Amino acid sequence: MAALTESVRLETEADVALIIIDNPPVNALSWHVRQGLFDGMNQAVADGAQAIVLICDGRTFIAGADISEFGGGAPEAASLADAQAAMENAPVPVIAAIHGTALGGGLEVALCAHYRVALRSAKFGLPEVNLGLLPGAGGTQRLPRLVGVPKALEMMTSGRHIGTDEALAGGLADEVVDGDTDALRAAALTFATQAVEQGMPLVKVRDRDDKVAEVRGNDQLFADFRASIARKTRGFLAPEYNIRCIEAAVNQPFDEGMAVERKLFLELMTGPQSAAQRYYFFAERAANKIPDIAKDTPVLDIQSCGVLGAGTMGGGIAMNFANVGIPVTIVERDQEALDRGLAVVRKNYERSASRGSIPPEAVDERMGLIAGSTDKADFADCDIVIEAVFEDMELKQSIFRELDEICKPGAMLASNTSALDINEIAAVTSRPESVIGMHFFSPANVMKLLENVRGEKSSDTIVATAMAIGKRIGKVCVMVGVCRGFVGNRMLFMRRIEADRMILEGATPAQVDRVLYDFGFPMGPFAMSDLAGLDIGWKEETSSSSTVREVLCEHGRRGQKNGRGYYTYDPETRAPTPDPEVEQLIRDFAVSQGVEQREVGDDEVLERCLYPMVNEGAKILEEGIAIRGSDIDVVWVNGYGWPVYRGGPMHWADSIGLADVVAKIREYGDRLDGEHWELSPLLARLADEGGQLQQYKN
Numbered sequence: 001m002a003a004l005t006e007s008v009r010l011e012t013e014a015d016v017a018l019i020i021i022d023n024p025p026v027n028a029l030s031w032h033v034r035q036g037l038f039d040g041m042n043q044a045v046a047d048g049a050q051a052i053v054l055i056c057d058g059r060t061f062i063a064g065a066d067i068s069e070f071g072g073g074a075p076e077a078a079s080l081a082d083a084q085a086a087m088e089n090a091p092v093p094v095i096a097a098i099h100g101t102a103l104g105g106g107l108e109v110a111l112c113a114h115y116r117v118a119l120r121s122a123k124f125g126l127p128e129v130n131l132g133l134l135p136g137a138g139g140t141q142r143l144p145r146l147v148g149v150p151k152a153l154e155m156m157t158s159g160r161h162i163g164t165d166e167a168l169a170g171g172l173a174d175e176v177v178d179g180d181t182d183a184l185r186a187a188a189l190t191f192a193t194q195a196v197e198q199g200m201p202l203v204k205v206r207d208r209d210d211k212v213a214e215v216r217g218n219d220q221l222f223a224d225f226r227a228s229i230a231r232k233t234r235g236f237l238a239p240e241y242n243i244r245c246i247e248a249a250v251n252q253p254f255d256e257g258m259a260v261e262r263k264l265f266l267e268l269m270t271g272p273q274s275a276a277q278r279y280y281f282f283a284e285r286a287a288n289k290i291p292d293i294a295k296d297t298p299v300l301d302i303q304s305c306g307v308l309g310a311g312t313m314g315g316g317i318a319m320n321f322a323n324v325g326i327p328v329t330i331v332e333r334d335q336e337a338l339d340r341g342l343a344v345v346r347k348n349y350e351r352s353a354s355r356g357s358i359p360p361e362a363v364d365e366r367m368g369l370i371a372g373s374t375d376k377a378d379f380a381d382c383d384i385v386i387e388a389v390f391e392d393m394e395l396k397q398s399i400f401r402e403l404d405e406i407c408k409p410g411a412m413l414a415s416n417t418s419a420l421d422i423n424e425i426a427a428v429t430s431r432p433e434s435v436i437g438m439h440f441f442s443p444a445n446v447m448k449l450l451e452n453v454r455g456e457k458s459s460d461t462i463v464a465t466a467m468a469i470g471k472r473i474g475k476v477c478v479m480v481g482v483c484r485g486f487v488g489n490r491m492l493f494m495r496r497i498e499a500d501r502m503i504l505e506g507a508t509p510a511q512v513d514r515v516l517y518d519f520g521f522p523m524g525p526f527a528m529s530d531l532a533g534l535d536i537g538w539k540e541e542t543s544s545s546s547t548v549r550e551v552l553c554e555h556g557r558r559g560q561k562n563g564r565g566y567y568t569y570d571p572e573t574r575a576p577t578p579d580p581e582v583e584q585l586i587r588d589f590a591v592s593q594g595v596e597q598r599e600v601g602d603d604e605v606l607e608r609c610l611y612p613m614v615n616e617g618a619k620i621l622e623e624g625i626a627i628r629g630s631d632i633d634v635v636w637v638n639g640y641g642w643p644v645y646r647g648g649p650m651h652w653a654d655s656i657g658l659a660d661v662v663a664k665i666r667e668y669g670d671r672l673d674g675e676h677w678e679l680s681p682l683l684a685r686l687a688d689e690g691g692q693l694q695q696y697k698n
């Protein structure tokens with residue numbers, strides 16, 4: 001065995017050389033891996049190896065370039081292109097032995113081997129698009145040559161990882177092996193020996209033309225594909241750039257295609273979108289870490305779950321647990337409401353099955369894991385109970401008193417409150433250490449964010465369990481502290497105040513929504529209100545025309561559900577159209593409030609919606625409610641549709657420059673009242689010191 005660099009070594013077995021990479025945690029292509037790979041290839045050939053196997057130690061094959069090196073600063077080393085050329089042009093067969101995930105640059109390396117052998121559990125993908133990039137090491141030119149253009153388009157614009165069945169079918173894997181990494185090593189060595197004995201050709205993917213020739217001249221294919229992803233990729237640059245590279249692979253010789261890839265890669269790499277998305281990649285992973293909770297803190301073994309409330313929220317929460325095989329007991333007040341709730345859950349599963357996102361048999365399997373009941377006593381044996389009832393402190397407290405009586409000792413008691421004080425809820429139980437907030441977002445079976453809320457007395461185990469179970473059910477978790485609305489809704493309230501004000505001053509709901517939509521949100525605040533229902537918490541008897549929303553409700557406008565809200569909805573397509581009646585009602589309301597109307601510019605709309613959020617985010621940080629600035633961005637990207645290519649409100653403010661943000665907040669604060677315009681001292685300080693919100697840590 002010879003160490004080539006700190007992370008790469010060379011071994012020999014019979015006449016076969018093994019280049020072994022060991023660069024935990026994910027064998028990323030750090031400079032010493034590239035250098036070791038390059039040296040290893042040359043050394044093996046010089047030593048007279050008959051074949052070469054590239055294999056990795058640890059949990060995975062190379063999972064991509066080392067993203068942390070992207071900003072620069074890595075020592076000079078062999079380029080990845082040199083190492084790849086050494087593989088592709090080797091005079092003896094080169095076999096990549098793949099386990100775990102061959103992603104990004106990792107897959108691009110494997111595509112330079114002459115053959116690929118994989119463990120059955122291996123996954124393959126080019127996820128660069130999720131970092132605002134495109135594969136920059138030949139992947140855009142080699143993948144379509146191997147798997148064909150339609151599959152390459154789909155893989156590269158979605159970043160989806162494919163399994164070995166698909167990989168075999170597409171030619172990404174030549175052989176699939178069952179067992180562990182020892183079995184993989186043995187199979188790769190056998191494959192190598194056979195390749196030598198049988199004189200198998202040294203296949204260079206770059207030389208293949210058949211798959212790309214099939215679609216040459218078929219511009220319609222690209223046009224149709226672009227149309228099919230347009231909605232999902234609105235605002236993002238990288239998907240389009242990936243497509244352009246594949247077009248180059250089809251229409252130009254390999255080396256020219258490589259030049260297109262290089263040019264577009266560099267453009268993306270130096271642009272703001274990829275910077276935001278790469279920042280966000282690490283932000284999401286940082287959010288998992290809670291500084292004062294040791295990594296080895298014991299967590300509860302959650303084997304059963306109780307959910308109180310079978311409404312939209314409760315049903316969605318139950319689905320999350322059933323989806324990962326955890327049995328759920330869902331309790332409602334009466335049988336009718338329970339049946340209604342369970343029917344909605346079944347319908348959701350059936351819809352997923354009809355779309356192909358779950359297999360048809362999963363509908364009954366998952367429904368079989370959800371038991372309905374009208375008796376809270378059935379929570380007695382649950383390891384975790386999540387309350388998802390109406391937002392009312394007295395109601396929640398009475399429920400927690402009951403849960404305290406019913407649930408077994410040590411069970412985790414969680415509230416899905418979106419704004420209320422967890423400490424007040426915990427205080428009515430004899431075990432505040434077992435109580436925590438778990439704020440799911442609607443629809444809870446779809447939305448990725450889980451805002452966990454740590455009470456003053458929540459135990460370390462409960463805090464660690466909330467994060468662990470959240471991860472297990474596929475959520476992106478952020479731990480926050482107690483305050484009204486926590487991180488997400490507290491900031492949303494600020495945006496809402498200004499949006500409501502601006503429509504009185506003369507902006508229209510459609511204008512405010514359009515500005516935010518153009519910024520990259522999936523919808524603006526007024527479309528969102530219509531979706532949620534304008535009459536939530538509204539009562540006809542007590543309505544007093546004191547807000548625009550009340551006025552609209554009084555005029556029978558309840559939102560999307562009755563086709564009339566801030567907008568009027570087409571009964572067939574549900575497409576919204578601005579309604580002159582609404583605009584008139586708003587104008588009349590403004591007159592009654594003594595607000596003079598004027599033209600409000602789009603810039604003002606954007607600034608008044610977003611700057612108070614940034615200011616509030618800074619206040620949240622200085623109060624210690626969020627652990628780090630980047631956690632706030634994770635909340636906003638996953639829970640509220642902040643476009644990830646703008647990083648999140650903290651990253652966005654940093655990218656504008658905090659001094660400019662502060663100047664604007666002061667300017668607006670001089671002419672508008674409200675606490676949300678009072679400048680956060682932390683924000684002022686960071687602006688003075690040239691600091692950043694996104695890097696701020698408590």
Ligand code: 3H9
Pocket residue numbers: 025026028063064065066067068080101103104105106108127128131134135136137139282285286
């Ligand atoms: C690329 O390849 C560009 C090329 O086309 C062109 C080159 C010229 N670099 O996610 P986890 C860290 S772009 C550096 O929690 P899991 C991560 O931060 C790249 N670090 O584990 C974390 O650190 P910590 C294309 C990386 O098991 C730790 O590893 N590749 C990288 O849930 C564990 O990560 C991708 O986009 C990296 N590439 O998931 C793949 N990857 O413990 C990105 C991970 O300190 N990676 N780390 O917080 C992933 O999707 C997942 O990490 C993976 C494992 C599926 C591999």
